[in-house]
Structure formats: C-alpha cells, structure tokens
Amino acid sequence: MTTTSRKTLIRRGSAASLVLLVLFLTAWEWGPGLLKIPTFIVPPASMVFQEFVRMLSVNHLLYHTAITAAEVLAGFALGSLLGAVFGYALGISPIAEFTLSPYILALQIAPKVAFAPLFILWMGFTVYPKILVAVLIVFFPVMVNVLSAIRGIDPDLINLARSFTASRAQVFWKIEFPSSMPSMFASLRIGSTLAVVGVVVGELVGGNEGLGYLLTFGEGQANTPMVFVCILMLSLVGGLAYVGVILLEQRVLHYMPARPLGGL
Amino acid sequence: MIRLEYRDVAMLFPDADGGGVTAIEGVSFSVGDGEVVALIGPSGCGKSTLLNIGSGLYPPSAGQARVDGEPVRGPNAHVAFMLQKDLLLPWRTIAENVMLGGEIQGQSRSECQRRANELLRNFSLSDFANYYPHQLSGGMRQRVALARTLAVDPSVLLLDEPFSAVDAQTRIVLQRELAQALKRAKKTALLITHDLLEAVILSDRVLVMSRRPGHIVDEIIIEIGDREDPFLRRQSPKVSGYISRLMDRLDIGHAGIDPQAAPQPV
Numbered sequence: 001m002t003t004t005s006r007k008t009l010i011r012r013g014s015a016a017s018l019v020l021l022v023l024f025l026t027a028w029e030w031g032p033g034l035l036k037i038p039t040f041i042v043p044p045a046s047m048v049f050q051e052f053v054r055m056l057s058v059n060h061l062l063y064h065t066a067i068t069a070a071e072v073l074a075g076f077a078l079g080s081l082l083g084a085v086f087g088y089a090l091g092i093s094p095i096a097e098f099t100l101s102p103y104i105l106a107l108q109i110a111p112k113v114a115f116a117p118l119f120i121l122w123m124g125f126t127v128y129p130k131i132l133v134a135v136l137i138v139f140f141p142v143m144v145n146v147l148s149a150i151r152g153i154d155p156d157l158i159n160l161a162r163s164f165t166a167s168r169a170q171v172f173w174k175i176e177f178p179s180s181m182p183s184m185f186a187s188l189r190i191g192s193t194l195a196v197v198g199v200v201v202g203e204l205v206g207g208n209e210g211l212g213y214l215l216t217f218g219e220g221q222a223n224t225p226m227v228f229v230c231i232l233m234l235s236l237v238g239g240l241a242y243v244g245v246i247l248l249e250q251r252v253l254h255y256m257p258a259r260p261l262g263g264l
Numbered sequence: 265m266i267r268l269e270y271r272d273v274a275m276l277f278p279d280a281d282g283g284g285v286t287a288i289e290g291v292s293f294s295v296g297d298g299e300v301v302a303l304i305g306p307s308g309c310g311k312s313t314l315l316n317i318g319s320g321l322y323p324p325s326a327g328q329a330r331v332d333g334e335p336v337r338g339p340n341a342h343v344a345f346m347l348q349k350d351l352l353l354p355w356r357t358i359a360e361n362v363m364l365g366g367e368i369q370g371q372s373r374s375e376c377q378r379r380a381n382e383l384l385r386n387f388s389l390s391d392f393a394n395y396y397p398h399q400l401s402g403g404m405r406q407r408v409a410l411a412r413t414l415a416v417d418p419s420v421l422l423l424d425e426p427f428s429a430v431d432a433q434t435r436i437v438l439q440r441e442l443a444q445a446l447k448r449a450k451k452t453a454l455l456i457t458h459d460l461l462e463a464v465i466l467s468d469r470v471l472v473m474s475r476r477p478g479h480i481v482d483e484i485i486i487e488i489g490d491r492e493d494p495f496l497r498r499q500s501p502k503v504s505g506y507i508s509r510l511m512d513r514l515d516i517g518h519a520g521i522d523p524q525a526a527p528q529p530v
Contacts, residue, residue: 045506102363125403137522154349154351154400156347156349157351159321159352160345160347161364161368162321162339163319163320163321163339163343163344163345164338164339164341164344164364164365164368164369164416165340165341165368165369166368170368174353174364174367174368175353178355181355192499253355255354255355255356255396255398256396256398
C-alpha cells in the first residue's frame, strides 16, 4: 500500500467514524423520547453525562475506576505471564504437555467466573480475588496460543540453529521465543478484554470498591444512568488495555508489514 | 586431502507397524578439499538423509560420516547447510540473519558484523543490509541464505536443492554466484539437486543414487574446465553427453514413463 492511499484511507475512515458517532449520540439523546421509552429504562445521553459529573464528586467515580483499572492491569500482567510460561514449558517439553494437559483442559472447561465466590470466601472483600479471576481467565488463551506457536515452528528452522551448534537455550531465545511473538500478541489482545470481564465479575460478587461495586450499587437504587456510566467506564478501561497491547505490539512486531491502525 | 567422507552409511526409519524402511544402504564416497560434488537421484532415494547425517543432525543407523578426518558425532562448526527454503528469520534484518551462525558459535559481535558486511558486499546485497526478509524477492532471500551459510566459514557446505524454489532465470544467476563464491572461498561442497544440468555445470563430479534403498550406482567425473563459470560451461559440447548418461543411469526416457510418477513405497 502506498503512503498516499494509506493516508486517504485513514482520513476517509476517520471522517466516516466521526459521522457515525454523531448519529449514534443523536439517536441516543432524542430516540428514547420519541419512542416514549421511560428514562429509567433508557436514559438519554445528556442525563447519563449529568450522572457522570455527579458521580465524579459524590461517588468517587475516578477512585473506583482506578481500583478497577489497577486490578485489570495486575490480573492481565500476571495471567499472561503465567500463560506464557506454561505455554513455553509445555511447548518445549512433550512430557510436561502429556502429563499436565488433562488437568489444564479440565480447568479450561470449568467456567472461570464461577470461581469468583470461592476466591472471595478465601481472600475476603479485598482486591485479590478480583485479580485472581482475571489471572485465571487470561491464562488460557495466552497459554494455548503460545503452545501452538511453539508446536507450529518449522522443524528445519530448529535444525538450522542446531547445525550452527546452538544449545537448547539458544534455540529457545533465538528461534522459538521470537517466532511465538505474533501468536502471543494475538492472545494478549484477547486477554486484555477478558481481564476486564474477570475483574468485574469479581467486583459484582463482593466488595465495596471498583466499578463492579458501583454497578450493583446503581442497580440497587434503580439508578439506570449510574449503571450506564459504569458500563461506559468499564469499556474505557478495557479499551485502554487493548490500545496498550497494540502499541506494545507495534514496537515488538515492527518487522511485520504495516497495517493501518495496527490492524485493530 | 579428504574433507567429507561417508563410510558404509545406512539409515533405517521405523514405520508405524513396527517394521522399518531402509532409506539408504551401503553408501560410501568421499569429497576432497575444494571439490564440489553433485548428488542426483530419484525423489525419495535418501539424498536429504545423507545431508542430515553429514551435518550431524541425526546419527546414521550404521556406518559413519567423517568431516575433516573426524567422525561426525553431532552438529559441528565444520559443516553448514542450506536448504530449498531460505529459513530467514523475519524479525532479523538481512545483516542480522547473516550473523546468526556466528552469534550462536560465540563469535564477537564486531567479527560477525565484519564477516556479514563482507559477504553482503560479495553478493551485491550491501544496500539491503537493514531490510527485513519480507521486503526482498525470493532470489535475493536465497542469496542471503547462502551468505549466512558461508558466514560461519565451514569446511564443508551441504546444499539441499538450494535453487529449486526460485524461477529459472534467477536460478541461472544464483548458480553462477554460488560457483564463484565456492571458488573464491575454496570451499568443499556436496550439492543435492534434481536438475541434471545444474549437477553437471556446477560440480567436479556427479554421484548417481538408486531408488530406495538408496546407494551410489554411478560416478561421473565432469571434465569441463571453468567450474567458477557455469555460463561458459553450459555452452560446452560435452554437457549433452553427460546429461544423456545421467538420464540413462536414472532410467529417464525409457518405456515412455517418468520414473518419479511411478508408484513407490512410502
């Protein structure tokens, strides 16, 4: 793709996206009124914004958002680190894979969010059970992707390194690890959004901090605008995590042919 | 002086029903210092197996491969191989790809860089040193693979159909570059190929292998000069004689069937 056509694509695409946003906000603001939908079912955009401003001062919205964001970051980082470590270990050692895969599969099949009440029983109304649910939910996609990336490496590439008298560690660091990066980042993209799911479920189940807590608080008061604000803030947290992964990916995978907007 | 030697080498691969398939059997030959020997044979005759044994990647079931007088007991710095696939690492620049072998063998970074620059200059690739593999054409990538093989300064080069994946015109150019590089560095090479003409114009000697279980059935000494210039060699009147002898030994053109299309045990 030439630079000019790429620039044109970005300009036209951004303009169209902006038009869509304006249309959406317009429909949200006046649509419910026109369709006679009560505001406690779908509050118009301006009402949600007023609630947002009110929550900033009254409900410590930014504090709760920061708590959730920190939990997401911790869960995502730990979960992907563990997933990668297990993925590499299992990819390198067929015996480890043979031994551990039934247990990992069993844990994979179990719905991870169902562990949230258990973790809260164990660790109380702290941030740790929320982080742990996120760790568990992020772990699997990262592990599976890394494992299949290691399995999928061309054996001739390994043989090339071996023929240059590479040690096992050199084969790993010079061939296997860098080869796994594209798959690793594909799984980190998935993981970054899943981490938010894990944290919110943890917060919904118990505690008095974070956006998940505000969500149940708003629900309890039948405060629909508050629920909307929480959903938007959660999406913002997830979106930032996703963009963070893409920015890192562009640095690490700089050798790949360029895609507009990092192939969002 | 003998650089590469196979002594009565055999290779047996176990198959699914507990038996085994003998890929090669009783293979003995040697390649002298600075000599280029081509190895030709029907597909599945175990040519690549010989190469894997020579590079120390897999031990033979019987017999021995020797390089520089030493038995091959595993991958070693005396031998380097090059395949039909370029096997360039996409995350490394062209220069970094050429430096891979030296880096693994623990050479200093400046020494690796010096070798890489020199080789890239020889192959007219200096302008592409900082490019990534996906930015280069297939022929250029194969040239980089050759530079990477030469960069570790091996005694013996094992080349497994190095140009069979590039187009015919690029192949002609690459053949000359290989011939010149081998001559310049006075390297010993074993060249596996399917291309009869390539075998004749690039080598000092052509070995013919039989169908499985593979063994050497003929040896043809190529008595045309100018091994560093395959362009010139192509025009030699002797070439067609060698090629018809090879076709004869390989049973090509008899009974009107292509032996490669005939059913073979798998």
